[in-house]
Amino acid sequence: MVLFGDVVGSSRDRVGTTAWLRSLVAELDAAYGHGRLAGFGFTQGDELQGLLTPGADPLTAILRAALGADGREVRWAVVQGDVDPDVVGGQAPATQRTGSAFVAARGALEQARSAHDHLVIDTGRKEVDSLLEDMAPALFEMLDGMNARARIVARLALIEGLRQSEVADRLGVRRATITVSFAAASIRPLQGLVAAMRRIYGSAATDGEELDEFRLVIPAVAGHCRG
Amino acid sequence: MKRGPTGIVMFADVISSRADSAGAADWLRRLVGELDGKFGDQRLAPFGFTQGDELQGLLRVEADPITAVLVAALATDARPVRWAIVHGSVHAGRGPATERTGDAFLKAREAINAARTSHERIVIITGDGYADDLLADLTPALADLLDSLTVRQRLVAQLALIEGLRQSEVAERLGVRRATISVAFSRARARSIQHLVDGIRKVYASAFEGEGPAQQTVRVPDPVTGPPIHGSRGER
Numbered sequence: 001m002v003l004f005g006d007v008v009g010s011s012r013d014r015v016g017t018t019a020w021l022r023s024l025v026a027e028l029d030a031a032y033g034h035g036r037l038a039g040f041g042f043t044q045g046d047e048l049q050g051l052l053t054p055g056a057d058p059l060t061a062i063l064r065a066a067l068g069a070d071g072r073e074v075r076w077a078v079v080q081g082d083v084d085p086d087v088v089g090g091q092a093p094a095t096q097r098t099g100s101a102f103v104a105a106r107g108a109l110e111q112a113r114s115a116h117d118h119l120v121i122d123t124g125r126k127e128v129d130s131l132l133e134d135m136a137p138a139l140f141e142m143l144d145g146m147n148a149r150a151r152i153v154a155r156l157a158l159i160e161g162l163r164q165s166e167v168a169d170r171l172g173v174r175r176a177t178i179t180v181s182f183a184a185a186s187i188r189p190l191q192g193l194v195a196a197m198r199r200i201y202g203s204a205a206t207d208g209e210e211l212d213e214f215r216l217v218i219p220a221v222a223g224h225c226r227g
Numbered sequence: 228m229k230r231g232p233t234g235i236v237m238f239a240d241v242i243s244s245r246a247d248s249a250g251a252a253d254w255l256r257r258l259v260g261e262l263d264g265k266f267g268d269q270r271l272a273p274f275g276f277t278q279g280d281e282l283q284g285l286l287r288v289e290a291d292p293i294t295a296v297l298v299a300a301l302a303t304d305a306r307p308v309r310w311a312i313v314h315g316s317v318h319a320g321r322g323p324a325t326e327r328t329g330d331a332f333l334k335a336r337e338a339i340n341a342a343r344t345s346h347e348r349i350v351i352i353t354g355d356g357y358a359d360d361l362l363a364d365l366t367p368a369l370a371d372l373l374d375s376l377t378v379r380q381r382l383v384a385q386l387a388l389i390e391g392l393r394q395s396e397v398a399e400r401l402g403v404r405r406a407t408i409s410v411a412f413s414r415a416r417a418r419s420i421q422h423l424v425d426g427i428r429k430v431y432a433s434a435f436e437g438e439g440p441a442q443q444t445v446r447v448p449d450p451v452t453g454p455p456i457h458g459s460r461g462e463r
Binding site for chain 2: 130135136139142192200
């Protein structure tokens with residue numbers, strides 16, 4: 001799976017965008033671990049590139065980019081397809097790799113730019129792609145509408161998978177306060193939307209198996225959760 | 228036991244209507260009139276409402292129940308409503324929905340009682356586990372987006388999503404400039420809501436694929452398509 005992310009309006013703040021991308025690359029390298037076929041990287045055009053196993057979960061990258069302390073608007077292209085084997089034995093980063101999936105991802109990102117879409121997806125199954133693209137605008141609407149405080153709460157709930165009481169403990173606030181924060185940040189609707197998108201994506205990407213990252217975020221199953 | 232014809236039972240419960248019972252009843256009366264007009268011969272029985280401020284409807288299986296949700300939520304004087312939408316068998320009869328019975332009515336009653344306890348806003352039961360799990364995950368986002376609109380944004384969304392007007396037509400109807408309406412469209416989250424509604428309609432329709440020519444299909448016949456995964460019902 002090839003994953004491209006294009007930082008919107010990055011030309012206005014080149015230095016800041018590059019620093020942001022560098023820390024996102026490190027975060028995604030750690031988050032995906034063995035789900036990567038190559039290290040994450042980014043190009044001079046402020047474009048993030050990743051090469052992941054077919055069963056890896058693209059929502060993880062989208063959520064981590066959107067819910068960082070310094071969230072930026074990113075357009076995403078997610079393409080399942082062939083990638084050329086790497087001449088240096090599987091070590092070269094995604095930015096130095098080629099294959100038809102990279103070409104398709106390039107086209108998908110252009111399409112996202114011209115249509116002002118946040119996500120273009122190509123799993124090879126049109127009905128799955130169109131369903132996911134129907135859900136993406138609502139997802140980004142909810143993610144982009146968050147203030148800094150809501151992003152912190154959303155990050156703990158959606159990425160670290162903490163319950164309300166655990167988020168309250170972590171932030172050192174009362175349970176009642178967190179209940180209000182959860183409602184204000186639309187945490188439950190977001191969790192549902194993300195879960196639905198993961199299931200739909202997984203039905204195409206893994207022939208019915210659950211996504212790798214999806215297993216990791218369920219605490220009961222994830223003895224090896226990287227959190 | 229004789230299995231009745233199949234239909235879509237819709238219950239809508241005005242949330243905290245007790246605070247303004249007369250106002251809620253008046254609003255429901257107008258909503259019933261609007262839905263009767265909107266669904267016309269797609270109804271198996273006229274819409275009605277009970278003394279407990281609960282709207283009831285019974286539609287043909289080919290009707291789109293999501294439209295009723297939008298009509299109620301995007302009225303300029305909208306009130307918060309909880310929906311139970313159940314596809315199933317209903318007893319034959321002639322009276323309004325409030326006087327009808329059948330398996331789908333019993334399930335809708337159960338569903339709306341459960342939704343009250345769990346604070347769910349839109350519960351849809353097609354009988355297909357995969358579709359119902361997805362719908363349960365998707366409808367909170369729809370309710371959340373619809374709830375966030377102001378009166379003015381609801382009006383714009385109503386013209387776009389229910390009447391199907393383009394931006395230029397909405398601008399004309401409201402007597403404002405094109406540029407103004409473009410901003411209003413994005414504030415009203417018209418595109419996000421439209422897409423999410425499209426997605427929810429596709430998932431809903433996928434539950435009935437292969438049941439007859441009247442149904443839309445999502446899981447189109449496709450040689451590379453494996454069987455859909457079935458999420459376990461207890462995972463939420």
